[in-house]
Amino acid sequence: MKFTLTDEQAGFARSIDDLLSRADTVAANRAWAAGDHEPGLKLWSRLADLGVTSLATEASPVEVCIAFEAIGRHAAPGPWIESAAYLPLALPGVDLTESRATVAMPYAVDADIADSVYAVVDGQLHSAQATDSSPGIDPSRRLFAVSAGDRVDHGDLDAAFDLAALATAAELLGAGERVLADSVAYVKQRTQFGRAIGSYQAIKHQLANVRIALDFARPLVFGAALEVTPRSVSAAKLQAADAANLAARVGLQVHGAIGYTEEHDLSRWLLRTRALQSAWGTTAYHRERLLADLLAAR
Numbered sequence: 001m002k003f004t005l006t007d008e009q010a011g012f013a014r015s016i017d018d019l020l021s022r023a024d025t026v027a028a029n030r031a032w033a034a035g036d037h038e039p040g041l042k043l044w045s046r047l048a049d050l051g052v053t054s055l056a057t058e059a060s061p062v063e064v065c066i067a068f069e070a071i072g073r074h075a076a077p078g079p080w081i082e083s084a085a086y087l088p089l090a091l092p093g094v095d096l097t098e099s100r101a102t103v104a105m106p107y108a109v110d111a112d113i114a115d116s117v118y119a120v121v122d123g124q125l126h127s128a129q130a131t132d133s134s135p136g137i138d139p140s141r142r143l144f145a146v147s148a149g150d151r152v153d154h155g156d157l158d159a160a161f162d163l164a165a166l167a168t169a170a171e172l173l174g175a176g177e178r179v180l181a182d183s184v185a186y187v188k189q190r191t192q193f194g195r196a197i198g199s200y201q202a203i204k205h206q207l208a209n210v211r212i213a214l215d216f217a218r219p220l221v222f223g224a225a226l227e228v229t230p231r232s233v234s235a236a237k238l239q240a241a242d243a244a245n246l247a248a249r250v251g252l253q254v255h256g257a258i259g260y261t262e263e264h265d266l267s268r269w270l271l272r273t274r275a276l277q278s279a280w281g282t283t284a285y286h287r288e289r290l291l292a293d294l295l296a297a298r
Contacts, residue, residue, distance in 0.1 A: 032077035033139035072174025
């Protein structure tokens with residue numbers, strides 16, 4: 001199995017990372033959480049122009065993972081997983097590249113800015129209308145209850161779910177990488193007792209454990225992108241969630257109390273990681289699905 005990106009894929013990864021690095025994604029994330037969608041929608045348009053909204057149908061899952069890892073690394077706001085991973089496969093005859101859409105699983109993320117809202121009811125896709133909003137773990141992912149309407153013709157919802165779960169795993173991987181990078185930078189400049197705290201062996205060991213966890217998660221995520229199956233996707237989601245969670249815990253520990261504060265950028269990724277851990281299948285769900293698949297193969 002080949003995990004090295006092609007020159008074209010590597011170029012796409014650089015392009016999307018450069019775009020997001022130049023944009024003030026943290027400010028867009030904060031504004032989105034406060035109800036000001038304008039900066040985030042401008043960022044959405046720029047990513048759509050780069051082709052992110054058409055990757056699910058016109059590219060491979062590898063390109064989808066490249067894009068969502070970058071989205072996770074920069075904490076870009078918006079219902080990206082729903083609009084650019086799940087619904088393009090769930091609605092194969094509908095062009096969603098120029099619009100935003102979301103789907104209730106069971107809550108609809110960012111339904112207030114979606115052009116269309118859907119819900120899955122008893123294994124069927126329905127049009128839906130957002131009703132009440134609910135506070136979520138991550139304020140930049142606003143959750144809405146929905147009222148389901150008419151059934152709509154749809155494609156393979158299982159395949160759509162697997163691509164969405166895989167995109168979630170890639171976003172978690174990106175979030176974990178960002179927290180690790182920021183934590184390493186922080187411990188090099190934060191001093192205590194006259195020494196940078198990164199010079200202490202205990203800090204080095206903690207950060208090395210995160211590096212190892214992310215390095216174990218990456219081949220599972222991109223391996224699943226090369227061969228999308230329920231088993232590979234669940235394994236990728238589990239490992240990426242565990243690695244990102246470890247990165248968040250260690251990142252918070254090395255930053256100290258300042259990491260708890262809303263004003264510090266670290267909080268953007270801590271909240272996003274916590275929310276994505278249970279999005280598109282909880283840990284228990286993916287463990288049960290992985291176990292069932294392994295037992296069935298005996």
